[in-house]
Amino acid sequence: MILQQHKIVFGGTMGAGKSAAIKVLSDIGVISTEAVNTDVAAHQKAFTTVGIDYGEISLDDGTKVGLYGTPGQGRFDFMWSIVCQGAIGIALLIDHSSVQRLDDLAFYLNAFEALGSNIVIGITHLDIVDDQKLKIYRDWMDVNQKKYPVFAIDARHKDDVLLMIEALLVRLEVQLDIVK
Ligand SMILES: Nc1nc2c(ncn2[C@@H]2O[C@H](COP(=O)(O)OP(=O)(O)OP(=O)(O)O)[C@@H](O)[C@H]2O)c(=O)[nH]1
Ligand SMILES: [Mg+2]
Numbered sequence: 378m379i380l381q382q383h384k385i386v387f388g389g390t391m392g393a394g395k396s397a398a399i400k401v402l403s404d405i406g407v408i409s410t411e412a413v414n415t416d417v418a419a420h421q422k423a424f425t426t427v428g429i430d431y432g433e434i435s436l437d438d439g440t441k442v443g444l445y446g447t448p449g450q451g452r453f454d455f456m457w458s459i460v461c462q463g464a465i466g467i468a469l470l471i472d473h474s475s476v477q478r479l480d481d482l483a484f485y486l487n488a489f490e491a492l493g494s495n496i497v498i499g500i501t502h503l504d505i506v507d508d509q510k511l512k513i514y515r516d517w518m519d520v521n522q523k524k525y526p527v528f529a530i531d532a533r534h535k536d537d538v539l540l541m542i543e544a545l546l547v548r549l550e551v552q553l554d555i556v557k
Pocket of ligand 1: 390392394397398425449450503504532
């Protein structure tokens with residue numbers, strides 16, 4: 378199978394690292410739509426995405442992947458379905474340092490499962506709070522009968538983010554083989 382231009386979407390919580398992941402991965406200058414964060418109750422950070430981030434990466438085999446970042450804030454949820462149109466995979470990022478991390482996982486998974494079936498989950502900020510690590514997410518998956526890969530990532534590290542992209546491409550190949 379020849380893989381050509383692919384679209385991968387980053388979804389998930391505010392401040393989880395979606396924009397950071399696209400910035401660290403992109404071969405081109407990222408088009409970002411960050412604005413001053415007025416929702417400091419949700420997250421203390423200075424800027425937040427209010428539109429779509431866009432970047433691109435060319436993989437070693439020549440596969441060109443378009444990287445699309447969504448805004449994490451729930452008030453922009455209408456944009457998630459628009460951004461996911463035509464996507465071949467969704468990387469959901471969850472901020473482990475948030476006290477409501479499992480509720481976040483349930484909420485974002487529920488929203489994005491309706492928009493695509495090829496999903497991987499990246500847990501970020503494990504360096505800030507390293508209690509329980511990935512076990513709580515794997516237990517949650519078991520209890521809720523979900524079967525998505527869960528990765529420990531730092532969205533500022535290229536290799537971590539690349540691993541998720543590669544996992545999505547492999548899952549896509551497997552899905553295509555099954556329907557052949
Ligand atoms: N310590 C730490 N910081 C991280 C990690 N991943 C991302 N960050 C940082 O977290 C901050 C927030 O990341 P963003 O990329 O702006 O988050 P976002 O998901 O795009 O957030 P919204 O656009 O508001 O939805 C940035 O300063 C990142 O560099 C991580 O694993 N550990
Ligand atoms: Mg962002």
